[in-house]
Amino acid sequence: MSGVTANQTDQRRQPQSQSNERHIERPFWLIGNPDNRRTKGLQQARLECGLSPAKVIPYADVLKTWRQGGSLADVVNPGLQRKATAEVAPLIRMDAPGEQWDVERELLSLGAKDGDPNTESLSRESFTAEEALELRQDWGRIYAPAQWFNGWKGCLKRIGREAGELWPSARFLNDPEDIATMFDKRKCQQHLSAHRVDVPPVLQSPEQILSYSELRAAMQASGMYRVFVKLACGSAASGVVAYQINPRTGAEIAVTTVGMAVVKGRPIFYNEGRMQRYTRNEEIKTLLDWLCAEGAQIERWMAKASYGSRVFDIRQLVAGGHAGHAIVRLSQTPITNLHLRNERMLPEEAGVDGYRLGLVQTAAQTAMAAFPNSWSAGIDVMLSGGDNPRTYVLDVNPFGDLLYHVQHNGLGTYEWEMDILRKEPYEHA
Amino acid sequence: MQEVKLTVSFDDYENGIRMENLIRELAANPEAGTLESLVIGDWGQAYESSPDEFMNVLIELAPSFRSLKKLFIGDMGFEECEVSWIIQTDLTPLLKAFPELKSFTVKGSSGLSLEPLQHAKLEELVIICGGLPQEVLSSITNAQLPELRKLELYLGVDDYGFDGSLEDVLPLLEQGRFPKLVYLGLKDSEIQDDIAKAVAQAPIVDQLEVLDLSQGTLSDEGAEALLASDKIKKLKHLDLSYHYMTDEMLIRWKRSGLSVDVSDQQQSDEDDWRYPSLTE
Numbered sequence: 237m238s239g240v241t242a243n244q245t246d247q248r249r250q251p252q253s254q255s256n257e258r259h260i261e262r263p264f265w266l267i268g269n270p271d272n273r274r275t276k277g278l279q280q281a282r283l284e285c286g287l288s289p290a291k292v293i294p295y296a297d298v299l300k301t302w303r304q305g306g307s308l309a310d311v312v313n314p315g316l317q318r319k320a321t322a323e324v325a326p327l328i329r330m331d332a333p334g335e336q337w338d339v340e341r342e343l344l345s346l347g348a349k350d351g352d353p354n355t356e357s358l359s360r361e362s363f364t365a366e367e368a369l370e371l372r373q374d375w376g377r378i379y380a381p382a383q384w385f386n387g388w389k390g391c392l393k394r395i396g397r398e399a400g401e402l403w404p405s406a407r408f409l410n411d412p413e414d415i416a417t418m419f420d421k422r423k424c425q426q427h428l429s430a431h432r433v434d435v436p437p438v439l440q441s442p443e444q445i446l447s448y449s450e451l452r453a454a455m456q457a458s459g460m461y462r463v464f465v466k467l468a469c470g471s472a473a474s475g476v477v478a479y480q481i482n483p484r485t486g487a488e489i490a491v492t493t494v495g496m497a498v499v500k501g502r503p504i505f506y507n508e509g510r511m512q513r514y515t516r517n518e519e520i521k522t523l524l525d526w527l528c529a530e531g532a533q534i535e536r537w538m539a540k541a542s543y544g545s546r547v548f549d550i551r552q553l554v555a556g557g558h559a560g561h562a563i564v565r566l567s568q569t570p571i572t573n574l575h576l577r578n579e580r581m582l583p584e585e586a587g588v589d590g591y592r593l594g595l596v597q598t599a600a601q602t603a604m605a606a607f608p609n610s611w612s613a614g615i616d617v618m619l620s621g622g623d624n625p626r627t628y629v630l631d632v633n634p635f636g637d638l639l640y641h642v643q644h645n646g647l648g649t650y651e652w653e654m655d656i657l658r659k660e661p662y663e664h665a
Numbered sequence: 666m667q668e669v670k671l672t673v674s675f676d677d678y679e680n681g682i683r684m685e686n687l688i689r690e691l692a693a694n695p696e697a698g699t700l701e702s703l704v705i706g707d708w709g710q711a712y713e714s715s716p717d718e719f720m721n722v723l724i725e726l727a728p729s730f731r732s733l734k735k736l737f738i739g740d741m742g743f744e745e746c747e748v749s750w751i752i753q754t755d756l757t758p759l760l761k762a763f764p765e766l767k768s769f770t771v772k773g774s775s776g777l778s779l780e781p782l783q784h785a786k787l788e789e790l791v792i793i794c795g796g797l798p799q800e801v802l803s804s805i806t807n808a809q810l811p812e813l814r815k816l817e818l819y820l821g822v823d824d825y826g827f828d829g830s831l832e833d834v835l836p837l838l839e840q841g842r843f844p845k846l847v848y849l850g851l852k853d854s855e856i857q858d859d860i861a862k863a864v865a866q867a868p869i870v871d872q873l874e875v876l877d878l879s880q881g882t883l884s885d886e887g888a889e890a891l892l893a894s895d896k897i898k899k900l901k902h903l904d905l906s907y908h909y910m911t912d913e914m915l916i917r918w919k920r921s922g923l924s925v926d927v928s929d930q931q932q933s934d935e936d937d938w939r940y941p942s943l944t945e
Binding site: 461480482483484485487489536537538539540542545547569570620621622626 | 672674675676677707712713742743744745747750752
């Protein structure tokens with residue numbers, strides 16, 4: 237609550253006289269991982285805003301219950317079911333499933349294609365549903381990303397369907413189908429592009445590029461020598477490679493956080509805390525063969541605006557149509573994500589003037605408007621350099637509100653969001 | 666006008682804009698005659714096209730920039746072009762076209778030539794690159810630059826074009842080559858220790874105010890030689906930032922009472938390999 241005086245807090249806790257008829261507070265359900273930073277941050281914000289605590293529905297319980305033949309109704313307690321009437325329809329927030337090993341295993345298991353040989357290309361890593369549940373965590377390792385995403389999409393779909401059947405009056409803050417689209421970097425960019433949001437140009441038909449050699453050929457054919465190859469289903473910087481070929485000399489460079497090791501004669505891939513720089517052809521081929529086989533978004537790597545010797549993009553939070561917190565993410569490498577210990581600044585600190593910030597806010601709001609059934613996201617926007625900067629939307633993160641040490645109108649991210657919800661109750665179709 | 670930076674962004678390039686157009690536009694500006702510093706940034710696809718695409722225009726329009734004192738060719742970041750991939754060219758005609766120039770900076774060494782390097786008024790020469798070719802180094806050691814006060818060279822690594830050795834650097838340490846030189850930067854080198862040891866006892870240090878051995882692989886070995894030198898003690902400032910010296914050595918520098926920058930300490934990698942700063 238730093239930066240907010242006690243007086244303001246008290247004011248915010250006052251009932252709003254104009255909205256007396258809305259004083260029945262909607263129950264708020266949070267599907268997430270209990271006790272992590274997100275859940276704690278959100279509960280704290282609700283407390284600060286004078287709202288009752290969210291009912292937390294753990295992913296681990298949901299996934300296990302499904303596996304044992306149950307449904308969401310078996311996880312959510314009966315008392316809450318009775319309350320879920322049209323007058324006090326619950327609002328459901330789905331949060332990030334990550335960083336919890338039992339949930340990861342369940343998602344991998346749910347995404348397994350047991351006994352269905354037609355669905356996966358052979359070069360992809362895969363586990364059976366049973367194998368997945370037995371996996372022991374090898375810290376940082378990226379397990380079968382396409383299979384994981386299959387599980388995650390299945391989870392989203394089933395939550396959406398069961399909630400609709402069990403509690404028809406319930407509403408999702410972010411629509412589960414939208415979350416699936418936002419998570420799929422290929423689908424998301426296509427969706428944004430169709431809604432006239434500027435995104436980096438894509439290498440022709442990336443979905444047909446399943447190997448390093450196909451990638452090289454496509455880059456040559458299009459004259460696009462600098463690309464980002466991103467795991468289509470990756471979150472944050474996981475599985476992002478900035479790859480470039482020197483058309484004159486044939487030299488190639490891949491900069492990424494993906495580390496590689498060989499275990500029992502097979503390459504395995506994991507997230508490194510430090511940026512890796514590969515220049516040897518064999519290494520680059522191993523890396524990109526894997527990435528392309530798992531499904532990759534391949535887009536032009538465009539020069540981002542710079543501040544001193546570092547380049548930056550901006551994470552712009554949008555909630556309820558409002559542009560809120562903005563964080564400038566600076567990097568000495570092409571990859572700017574927040575998890576890489578890259579420096580963060582407020583826009584004014586990094587010399588982003590009001591005009592440029594306005595462009596970023598507009599781009600982020602336009603991107604959010606392409607998802608009318610979703611309420612909030614952290615939108616990553618880059619500005620091009622030069623005197624006439626343009627904006628490009630790089631990523632839409634449905635869980636992009638976990639931002640520390642930044643305030644908007646004197647509020648942290650979760651407080652700001654809960655404050656908006658309190659003042660403008662959310663009603664979408 | 667003080668300084669202008671011209672950059673052809675990706676969108677501009679796609680729309681057919683070339684550096685040549687920007688230079689012509691700038692020259693036509695009534696204030697061009699008062700411009701003091703011109704920075705040529707990314708000219709578009711710098712890994713394929715050299716400054717030849719615009720150099721003749723800049724030479725032709727040189728009279729429009731009659732107040733120009735500083736010129737920078739190739740100020741671009743890694744997202745625009747990897748420094749070792751920037752294609753340079755023979756920039757000698759450009760220097761000749763600006764006889765009043767005082768400061769000249771070049772980024773990128775691939776294809777770079779400065780032969781012969783002669784300029785009656787140049788006070789500052791900076792070459793930023795991943796590896797300085799022996800040929801360019803030789804042009805510099807044989808240069809006629811009577812007014813040169815600051816020389817800053819990124820020597821780099823052999824992978825990125827440094828095909829010389831300590832022997833090629835040593836002539837720069839002879840006294841009298843550049844009589845007015847007060848700032849010498851021999852930096853970003855993979856043989857930074859050898860350079861430090863050679864510089865520590867070199868006659869040229871007597872005329873210097875600042876010695877810049879930053880950005881390279883300097884370790885305690887080179888630092889010992891510097892600390893042991895009486896010549897080094899007379900410097901106004903020593904820049905050793907970005908280095909591989911130990912904590913103990915940093916304490917010794919602190920106790921030395923010298924004005925020395927030892928920030929940005931690096932750790933060798935798992936194979937005990939040390940990299941200079943600008944090796945991408």
